[in-house]
Amino acid sequence: MPDNELNKWRLILGKHAKEQIGFSGEGQLHFMDMEEALDYLYSRENGEDVRREGGNGAFSLTVASWITKVRTLFPKETVEVLERHALETYHMTELLTDKEVLEKLEPNQELLKTIMQLKHLMKGEVLESARRIVRQVAEELTAKLEQDIRRSVLGRLDRNADSKVKSARNLDIKRTIRKNLSHYDPQEKRLVLENVYFNSRVRKFNKWRVVIAVDESGSMLDSVIHSAIMAGIFARLPMLDTKLVIFDTQVVDLSGYMDDPVATLMSVQLGGGTNIAGALAYCETLVENPYRTMVVLVSDLCEGGPAGALYGVCRGIIESGAKLIALTALDMEANPSYNRKIAEDLAAMGAYVAAMTPAQLADWMGTVIK
Numbered sequence: 001m002p003d004n005e006l007n008k009w010r011l012i013l014g015k016h017a018k019e020q021i022g023f024s025g026e027g028q029l030h031f032m033d034m035e036e037a038l039d040y041l042y043s044r045e046n047g048e049d050v051r052r053e054g055g056n057g058a059f060s061l062t063v064a065s066w067i068t069k070v071r072t073l074f075p076k077e078t079v080e081v082l083e084r085h086a087l088e089t090y091h092m093t094e095l096l097t098d099k100e101v102l103e104k105l106e107p108n109q110e111l112l113k114t115i116m117q118l119k120h121l122m123k124g125e126v127l128e129s130a131r132r133i134v135r136q137v138a139e140e141l142t143a144k145l146e147q148d149i150r151r152s153v154l155g156r157l158d159r160n161a162d163s164k165v166k167s168a169r170n171l172d173i174k175r176t177i178r179k180n181l182s183h184y185d186p187q188e189k190r191l192v193l194e195n196v197y198f199n200s201r202v203r204k205f206n207k208w209r210v211v212i213a214v215d216e217s218g219s220m221l222d223s224v225i226h227s228a229i230m231a232g233i234f235a236r237l238p239m240l241d242t243k244l245v246i247f248d249t250q251v252v253d254l255s256g257y258m259d260d261p262v263a264t265l266m267s268v269q270l271g272g273g274t275n276i277a278g279a280l281a282y283c284e285t286l287v288e289n290p291y292r293t294m295v296v297l298v299s300d301l302c303e304g305g306p307a308g309a310l311y312g313v314c315r316g317i318i319e320s321g322a323k324l325i326a327l328t329a330l331d332m333e334a335n336p337s338y339n340r341k342i343a344e345d346l347a348a349m350g351a352y353v354a355a356m357t358p359a360q361l362a363d364w365m366g367t368v369i370k
Contacts, residue, residue, distance in 0.1 A: 112225065135262045152366040154237070217299075252267065274299070296361075299326065318350045331358075333357075
């Protein structure tokens with residue numbers, strides 16, 4: 001077996017296999033460093049307390065030096081796995097209470113979720129570093145989603161005005177043919193196009209109000225993040241008047257903070273009970289023109305109070321003429337876990353019940369607006 005294959009097996013089996021398999025070949029020093037970094041983390045599986053061990057090797061590492069080492073030794077995808085295991089499996093919360101360590105972590109959605117879960121442990125400079133990470137990840141998510149969302153919601157065409165945006169999607173075929181008929185070549189039997197015409201986007205809107213109510217229970221964390229990002233994007237669209245509400249047993253209206261994703265996300269208090277009926281009753285007070293209002297409930301529908309109260313307020317919203325959509329998941333994967341009985345009952349009332357990605361929600365809203 002080639003040296004590299006043997007070395008990889010040694011990494012898989014760990015230090016306890018050193019008597020049977022040794023590192024060999026030109027890259028053995030590199031593999032030894034990799035084992036040192038892996039051992040620092042996975043020795044916890046055997047109940048070893050690396051903080052009390054002395055000597056050299058893995059046990060001479062600090063959390064900060066471990067982060068530096070794994071980012072040097074392993075590809076990005078592996079680093080993210082190791083960091084997630086450190087935080088979620090081995091509860092190395094010191095990763096988020098040390099400013100130096102925190103700033104070496106890869107800013108991504110997994111780290112954002114961890115910060116939201118552990119922000120109560122942070123103070124001073126650590127908390128400020130966490131806020132910068134939250135802003136960076138939120139801005140990256142916004143940039144990734146905004147173009148498609150704007151296209152879905154703004155996609156209606158104004159056929160009475162020309163467009164400077166020359167794309168096949170905007171092509172006005174009938175007008176192009178009509179304006180070029182004088183250039184028809186009867187001998188060649190073809191139409192010569194001297195000018196091509198395009199439609200423009202609609203620029204004037206009768207606004208729709210969108211009320212987004214987000215369940216902040218721990219199981220909805222991915223959906224909470226995407227709901228906050230979506231609300232911020234919606235708030236910048238000319239045809240939407242957006243409101244954002246988060247809730248557990250209490251209701252907090254964050255509509256005034258939608259342009260600041262850090263303030264929104266750091267306001268979330270994960271866990272606790274759930275009073276969906278109370279949250280929707282508050283949302284009902286925000287409905288001014290029911291026939292141009294969408295109430296978007298993002299929840300696993302695990303109601304903490306009587307189901308009858310939830311059904312009553314949902315029925316009231318639907319019968320008023322407003323559109324009620326219950327999203328059992330709103331994230332890039334849209335893998336829902338929810339109370340199926342309540343979902344079926346709401347669908348029977350006339351609510352639209354689904355698990356959606358952000359793009360799917362934008363498409364649905366664009367269709368309603370049109």
